Amino acid sequence: MGRIFITGDTHGENDIGKLNTRLFPIQKQLTKDDYVIIVGDFGVCWYGGSNIEQTNPGYEIPPRHRSYVGKDDYLLDWYERKNFTTLFIDGNHENHKLLNTFAVERWHGGLVHRIRPSVIHLMRGQVYEIAGSTFFTMGGASSVDRMHRLEDVSWWSAELPSNEEYEQALDNLDQCGWKVDYVLTHCCGSNVLCQMRTHHPQSDKLTQFLMSLEGRLEYKMWYFGHHHIDRQVDRNHRALYEDVVEL
Ligand SMILES: [Fe+2]
Numbered sequence: 001m002g003r004i005f006i007t008g009d010t011h012g013e014n015d016i017g018k019l020n021t022r023l024f025p026i027q028k029q030l031t032k033d034d035y036v037i038i039v040g041d042f043g044v045c046w047y048g049g050s051n052i053e054q055t056n057p058g059y060e061i062p063p064r065h066r067s068y069v070g071k072d073d074y075l076l077d078w079y080e081r082k083n084f085t086t087l088f089i090d091g092n093h094e095n096h097k098l099l100n101t102f103a104v105e106r107w108h109g110g111l112v113h114r115i116r117p118s119v120i121h122l123m124r125g126q127v128y129e130i131a132g133s134t135f136f137t138m139g140g141a142s143s144v145d146r147m148h149r150l151e152d153v154s155w156w157s158a159e160l161p162s163n164e165e166y167e168q169a170l171d172n173l174d175q176c177g178w179k180v181d182y183v184l185t186h187c188c189g190s191n192v193l194c195q196m197r198t199h200h201p202q203s204d205k206l207t208q209f210l211m212s213l214e215g216r217l218e219y220k221m222w223y224f225g226h227h228h229i230d231r232q233v234d235r236n237h238r239a240l241y242e243d244v245v246e247l
Pocket residue numbers: 009011041091093226228
């Protein structure tokens with residue numbers, strides 16, 4: 001049975017250090033049957049890889065990104081070389097337009113974008129069975145630094161889920177009987193937000209939606225990122241950033 005580790009935002013190369021061999025030495029014992037899950041703000045699919053025309057047909061490269069196409073390869077190669085399979089949900093700091101032009105496939109019971117053979121985007125509103133545990137995933141969040149960003153260059157409106165993604169989430173939860181082992185999101189529900197004093201104080205449609213799942217959805221633990229803190233907020237909600245926890 002594969003081992004599963006979960007950690008917080010990596011932001012491209014900015015916060016990738018926690019997955020270095022020195023800080024995460026256990027990876028030497030792992031294989032591609034083991035998993036590291038990043039709960040949003042993966043930030044690697046940003047400019048596109050050098051074979052973007054094959055991997056992302058239909059993606060229109062923003063003029064300001066044109067000279068950087070191919071820049072994603074270095075980090076994707078880094079993850080691909082690791083002794084584990086990398087899974088990530090999307091956060092707010094992702095190029096959602098680029099992510100959404102990767103081919104969709106079904107993997108372990110839910111829909112994914114396979115970025116590389118062992119780098120996989122867990123899409124919104126999905127339920128997966130991975131190494132003996134079940135997971136509900138719902139990426140996305142609001143950017144508090146929106147005012148410093150340019151639309152379709154460094155900020156994308158799809159940072160928050162569409163109506164279809166909310167509907168798909170509810171349908172998939174209906175199908176699994178509203179019971180999973182773990183919930184993985186980037187932001188947390190408004191109820192959890194109230195218990196935290198952070199720099200992300202605002203409630204929005206997604207945090208309200210996540211709150212609305214409470215009481216109906218049965219789960220053991222809910223992991224989320226976004227707040228750039230490591231904190232066990234209450235019995236079954238844990239904010240992750242630098243910590244790499246094993247399930
Ligand atoms: Fe972040």
